[in-house]
Amino acid sequence: MEFKSKDIISIRDFSKEDLLYILDISKKFEKDYDSNLLNGHILATLFFEPSTRTRLSFSSAMSRLGGKVIGFDNPASTSVSKGESLLDTIKIVEGYSDIIVMRHPIDGAARFAAETAKIPIINAGDGVNQHPTQTLLDLYTIQKSFGKLENLNIGFVGDLKYGRTVHSLAHALSHFKAKMYFISPPQLKMPKDDLEQLDKEKIKYTEGKDLSKVANKLDILYMTRIQKERFPDPIEYQKLKGCYRIDKTFLENTKKGLKVMHPLPRVDELCSSCDGTEKAIYFEQAHNGVTVRMALLSLLLKKIKNERT
């Protein structure tokens, strides 16, 4: 059996088995990898919207496996700024490379690009919609820290309305019977659509605005940044931006095994005093991104012998 997907566009496209398979391959890459595996292959990183961290993570993954990287992260300096359509950019770049990683400000851009392109496309963020490799690295980090994915208690904190990482991770964890606690100001609650899906999957969850009420029940505290760019009204942003703030003292009063995750970058919701504690795993989480992306690049470029039965 072969890894079926040509592309990585949305976490919705993956079954529980697909997810576990990707995590399994990632684990193998963490132990050991062939630094010439992708020798002779070129990755194009097309960042129509800048995201230095994500782009560097993919570049690092490709380079570690001996591949080359081309691309842009400043569309102002390319023909995209001269009004070239997404379709044309993809059609040109697929002649220059073997696989494309793209980030685009428009929702659905990656799906559209993948339908056009003959080579694999990895979605590194399409507007507020999806960022599936973030979800995969989150799952990998959870599995690595807890030795399992099943039956964990996870608290999502911050901007749950616009935070696509939260929507995708909640969706993915619903395959593993997680219990979820959604903590946000009332203006930034989880969208109805996502909650209805959890209902459908018979996932238990609670909603509220007070983190201290549930903190002791959690295995994972998943913090998110309240994103300034999502607010049309700056006064509204000012009101909400400091509403959650985790520091070392807060963590000292939580359950021993608790792990704190964050997709980064952070603003002031996660104080640097947490950094050295054994509860903080967000830097490790970022590092895991390279491992998972190595696995994904190799899978899509058909460099993994499929041992799935």
Added chain:
Amino acid sequence: MKELKINAIREGTVIDHIPHNMTFKVVDILGITDTNNIVSIATNLYSKKMRKKGLVKIGSRFLTKEEVDKIALVAPNASVNIIKNFEVTEKIKVNIPQILNNIIKCSNPRCITNNDKVSTLFHSTSSSPLKVRCHYCERCMGKEDVELL
């Protein structure tokens, strides 16, 4: 109470069991205000099941699948009767299709279908209540957001 009779047609289509407030929406979908076909429109007819219903008859005209799918979105319980030689030769029960190809508009202004030359595509996730998901931006829409193209 006996159903109001409108003139029988020799050949064409009768769309029955339209929710009374959607009758003119169906007329819009078919774009029959500017054709030469004879069109009879009746609304607020008595119906045992629906209390009030609408009915549209169009002479010499048969519907495309796309038109039937569009009708399903505004009148999920409508029946489409094909008339040949004054007889009903076929009765189609409309159905919300699994895939809606270029029929409705995405309500998300940031969706690629509203920003580039991409035709819309939706997957229906539930037919009652109506729920559809955009293939591209993955936004879920209910009946209240559905806007026909």
